[in-house]
Amino acid sequence: MTAREPLPKISVAMCTYNGERFLAEQLDSILNQTYKNIELVIVDDLSTDGTLLLLEEYARRDGRIRVIRNGQNIGFVRNFEKAMGECSGRFIALADQDDIWFPEKIEVLHNEIGENWLIYSEISPVDFEGNLIGESFPNVNRLEGRCPLALMLNNCVTGHASLIKQELLLVAMPAMSNMPFHDQWLAIVAASRGKLKASDKVLSYYRQHENNTVWKTKSKRIEAKYLKTLRDVERVCHFIRAVLEADILVGDDKELLEEFYAYYSRYNKVFYNFKLRSFLKKHGDTFLALFRQQEKYRRRICRGKWYFIFLAFW
Incomplete structure (x- = not known):
């Protein structure tokens, strides 16, 4: 033994x-x-x-x-x-x-x-x-x-x-x-x-408490919705660039992420991001598997800066 x-x-x-x-x-x-x-x-x-x-x-x-x-x-x-x-x-x-x-x-x-x-x-x-x-x-x-x-x-x-x-x-x-x-x-x-x-x-x-790094107590939004969304988009874009520069992705993943970035980063230029929506209709299970309501999330992230600015006057 x-x-x-x-x-x-x-x-x-x-x-x-x-x-x-x-x-x-x-x-x-x-x-x-x-x-x-x-x-x-x-x-x-x-x-x-x-x-x-x-x-x-x-x-x-x-x-x-x-x-x-x-x-x-x-x-x-x-x-x-x-x-x-x-x-x-x-x-x-x-x-x-x-x-x-x-x-x-x-x-x-x-x-x-x-x-x-x-x-x-x-x-x-x-x-x-x-x-x-x-x-x-x-x-x-x-x-x-x-x-x-x-x-x-x-x-x-x-x-x-x-x-x-x-x-x-x-x-x-x-x-x-x-x-x-x-x-x-x-x-x-x-x-x-x-x-x-x-x-x-x-x-x-x-x-959960007021000093959590990730999960903080919710507070009232006091800035324009398009500015908050722009900040979120810029944060994700910065992260994507960092991941691409790290060169750890294998197979087709790097090319797919580069294509996603090209569409996603157009937020500041569009009313509604139809190119991103088309891309995510094709690759939804690859990029949106985390989300329990994929279609709802897809619609949300395809809204561009001018969507929020225009609708703010209605």
Whole structure:
């Protein structure tokens, strides 16, 4: 009988910034995982509250924790890039500072990842006190396999729900700092190789509060609709250009994305983007698979600047 192979080390990459309010509960949920061979690498982005003192207290009590403090504020994407670069485990789990992990989270994702580069679980949103909200987040379809172009307009993979392999970082890391969201970029790279997997298990609570990076409390719109839409279009166009420049897409994906960009970027020039609509009628399952009402979304994104300006007078 051969000895049982030891479980591989799994690194948890956490980024903190003024997160003292919820941090202890998150740290406890990570350190009490049923999967024991972990290290917790925490990079603090120059917090000005009691975050760093709390981290140092936890590090004194648990040798699995390593705390790094930045010399200057670098923002959450570069902070996660740095944290992942400091990880030594074969697998890396991403952690925000304010969520709550179920005890079996790492163990379940490790058991299910298989040959994939990234696996992500379901999550349950809670309010700032930890009470279940009863909403789904993100409110889109959950994708897996080879589907990178479907992740360009929105994202179904939240970072704190993910477990990734080091192989993914080798491909994704060179362009990471050029991306607006690290988790969306990691998902696209994994999906470009058909190595994205969706677990059907709820394994964490996602806390909604006023300081969330992605999900913020809704506020009243005070600017013109065409300006808000223009800003959204410009953001997506910038992201598409960054993905194309990263040169990670394979097969026909790069040519399809370039064609989509040529039509999508005409927002500022048209009343209604009929060329984009025709393109998406043909390639809807490729670009719009995230959306539960594809036709409704297609109609919306084909409205140009002059549509909103003209209808504002009616």
